[in-house]
Amino acid sequence: MAALSSTSNPDDPTAKQTAEDEHLLDVSALKELSRKSLIDALNAVNGAKTLVLDPTLAGPLGLVTEVALLKHHGVDKMFWLEPGPLSATTTNIVYLCRPLVKWVKILADQLKRHSREAQKHTYTILLVPRMSTLVSRILEEEGVLGDVTVSSYNLQFIPLAEDVISLECDNAFKELWVDGDETVIYNSMQALITLQKLYGLFPRVVGKGDYAGRLAKLLTRHIVDISSGGGPAAQSDRMDSLIIVDRGADMITPLLTQLTYEGLIDELIGIKNSHVELPASLLTPPSAPNPVEPSASTSTQASTPSAPSLLKEKKKKHHLTTSTDPLLAELMDLNFSSVGRKLNQVAHRLDEDYKLRHQAKTVAQLRDFVGKLGGLQSEHQSLRLHTGLSEMLVPLTRTDQFNKSLEIQQNLLASYDVSAQISAIEDMIAQGADMQLVLRLLCLASIINGGIKSKTLENLKREILQAYGYEYLPLLLSLSAPSLAILLPHPLPASTPPSVLASKYPYTSLRKPLRLLIEDPDSVDDLENDISYVYSGYAPVSVRLVQCVAQKGGVLSNPATEKEKKAKDDPDGRKGKGPSLGKVQAHPIVGWKGFEDVVGSIPGDTVDIVQKVPGGPDSVNTAVASLMAPREQSATTVVFFLGGCTYTEIAALRWVGRQSRGRKFLIATTGIISGASLIDSVAGIERTAGGSKDAAL
Numbered sequence: 001m002a003a004l005s006s007t008s009n010p011d012d013p014t015a016k017q018t019a020e021d022e023h024l025l026d027v028s029a030l031k032e033l034s035r036k037s038l039i040d041a042l043n044a045v046n047g048a049k050t051l052v053l054d055p056t057l058a059g060p061l062g063l064v065t066e067v068a069l070l071k072h073h074g075v076d077k078m079f080w081l082e083p084g085p086l087s088a089t090t091t092n093i094v095y096l097c098r099p100l101v102k103w104v105k106i107l108a109d110q111l112k113r114h115s116r117e118a119q120k121h122t123y124t125i126l127l128v129p130r131m132s133t134l135v136s137r138i139l140e141e142e143g144v145l146g147d148v149t150v151s152s153y154n155l156q157f158i159p160l161a162e163d164v165i166s167l168e169c170d171n172a173f174k175e176l177w178v179d180g181d182e183t184v185i186y187n188s189m190q191a192l193i194t195l196q197k198l199y200g201l202f203p204r205v206v207g208k209g210d211y212a213g214r215l216a217k218l219l220t221r222h223i224v225d226i227s228s229g230g231g232p233a234a235q236s237d238r239m240d241s242l243i244i245v246d247r248g249a250d251m252i253t254p255l256l257t258q259l260t261y262e263g264l265i266d267e268l269i270g271i272k273n274s275h276v277e278l279p280a281s282l283l284t285p286p287s288a289p290n291p292v293e294p295s296a297s298t299s300t301q302a303s304t305p306s307a308p309s310l311l312k313e314k315k316k317k318h319h320l321t322t323s324t325d326p327l328l329a330e331l332m333d334l335n336f337s338s339v340g341r342k343l344n345q346v347a348h349r350l351d352e353d354y355k356l357r358h359q360a361k362t363v364a365q366l367r368d369f370v371g372k373l374g375g376l377q378s379e380h381q382s383l384r385l386h387t388g389l390s391e392m393l394v395p396l397t398r399t400d401q402f403n404k405s406l407e408i409q410q411n412l413l414a415s416y417d418v419s420a421q422i423s424a425i426e427d428m429i430a431q432g433a434d435m436q437l438v439l440r441l442l443c444l445a446s447i448i449n450g451g452i453k454s455k456t457l458e459n460l461k462r463e464i465l466q467a468y469g470y471e472y473l474p475l476l477l478s479l480s481a482p483s484l485a486i487l488l489p490h491p492l493p494a495s496t497p498p499s500v501l502a503s504k505y506p507y508t509s510l511r512k513p514l515r516l517l518i519e520d521p522d523s524v525d526d527l528e529n530d531i532s533y534v535y536s537g538y539a540p541v542s543v544r545l546v547q548c549v550a551q552k553g554g555v556l557s558n559p560a561t562e563k564e565k566k567a568k569d570d571p572d573g574r575k576g577k578g579p580s581l582g583k584v585q586a587h588p589i590v591g592w593k594g595f596e597d598v599v600g601s602i603p604g605d606t607v608d609i610v611q612k613v614p615g616g617p618d619s620v621n622t623a624v625a626s627l628m629a630p631r632e633q634s635a636t637t638v639v640f641f642l643g644g645c646t647y648t649e650i651a652a653l654r655w656v657g658r659q660s661r662g663r664k665f666l667i668a669t670t671g672i673i674s675g676a677s678l679i680d681s682v683a684g685i686e687r688t689a690g691g692s693k694d695a696a697l
Helices: 013-022 028-043 055-062 067-072 101-116 133-142 172-177 183-199 210-221 223-228 261-268 296-303 307-312 336-359 363-397 400-413 418-430 435-449 454-468 470-480 498-502 507-511 531-535 541-550 552-556 559-569 596-600 620-628 647-659 675-683
Strands: 049-053 075-080 092-097 122-127 148-152 158-161 164-166 204-208 239-246 275-279 315-319 606-610 635-642 663-669
Touching: 028 067, 028 158, 028 183, 049 055, 055 092, 067 075, 092 101, 101 133, 133 148, 172 183, 172 675, 183 210, 183 239, 183 635, 183 663, 204 210, 210 239, 210 606, 210 635, 239 541, 261 336, 261 363, 261 647, 275 363, 307 363, 336 363, 363 400, 400 418, 400 435, 418 435, 418 454, 435 454, 435 470, 435 507, 435 675, 454 470, 470 675, 531 541, 531 647, 541 552, 541 596, 541 635, 541 647, 541 663, 596 606, 647 663
Parallel strands: 049 075, 049 092, 092 122, 122 148, 164 663, 204 239, 239 635, 635 663
Antiparallel strands: 158 164, 204 606, 275 315
């Protein structure tokens, strides 16, 4: 007789979930790679050194290292890279910056000033993420190339969460669609190659959009770099595909107002490199007389300052991360209308947990309660923080401007009385509404309706320049330029380039086959069975495209609704019980099959490439057969947003992942964007972490 096994029950859904989680990609390895690369670059410069830092790199570096580590490896002092003299007390000076002309000009001026003042230093320039011929040429023209050592710090994907990695390249969208600079495509390829070196080749690369097509071709041409770099040359057994979503394939979604908790924080307060500036009182735990005494529900209410006083307080940077915030994971992807109810539930639960101390009669029971006390206090502080943060957001969501813009967006998405929506936007200009918001709405109207009447658009542009200033003329020209073309007249003039004519977005023809709009929902709760929940009725095109590849049934109907029907039809009446009713088994990745026509109608390349192992069988059929074979373990599908993605799209993809058994999503992006940051980027307005002369991560 066989011995009894101690392994868990294979039908136990908890055990299955644990097995799936264990097979997820550990993105912390990417953070360690970035740290090691930085340490190696600093150690290459012997002795104490002064670090001069590009302000735009402070945020990304703060996510992979800390000041103590830099000091441990010889950094004596840090300064921002900015115009003016540089006073360094060390012989070695290390410049860490992106390969941009403005930074190179500043550091060249500082080098020449030191030379005139007979200061002797050894200079090293670390370019992020790689060396540039342009930088060497400028240094040569400035006459300082012979005085410096030019190297690189290959900063690639930075983990923002367990399932989100980012290049943190704020200007990726502008560089591609305004400047025509495709450097970010090459940098993205290098970062994706690093991912393949760690976990094996993507068995299949699927994508939509012209730039997505260029990235896919570049990536598949560089397979040899993986095997020559000592990484695994075999197909990955942990990643089943790479889906590349070109931002140009869905410009509608980032222009909309985000309605998830984290997305709304980004919209109304601003999140930069996972950090948000909050009133200091929310981040400082209140001085409670006894941590065992207070009632969670009552003390939280009493200790949270009012919204008006919070808005006047001095701000302090706070890192929004689930690793130290026990409630963030529960709140960040919720539609904001559900956040208050969730906070109330947590408060009541904490209140009940605190009351358990009265039931502790024995020493062992008291010890158990004291052991839980640290977690309760951490949750208590987290509850206080998010209650205060929600109270800050509520007044901002009740303004006339906010609600009018939402109404215009919903009407445009439904193609309802477009001329009335244009008139409403014109009224917002007259009322002095935020310029970014006005342009977002105009671009949205243009994309959805194939342009705005020529005479009307000219009048609107004139009113914008008169109301906000003629310095925004270059911004209006960029939005209308052939490379971007998201603010166009209708009909288009005869001189319009063919590329612009071909880029006309077919929103109205996509709306039904992709189920982009859930009309007349009874409540937000009714939307929770679909990704449209994140936008209160609108499903992001980008995430529907991912579903076309990875969850085909989710495009045609709500998976959660189908599960409910299945539960009702179950003859045993096991509704909600048993793992078979919990999630839908993920199907193999077969490209765009079943959605070729609808995806083909969206402008841009449609990509579907099966990657073959170098030196392996030449038959593509063999590779396809291996893709179709059922997997024993949970697989990870990597979704890469080229040009940036929003927090709300991340929330929608997490929803898709929760509905599937056997597939998890790793969301990769060039950076996190919003409608405001997108308009700022096109306008050339930069958001830096600078300010003071002395730098601090």
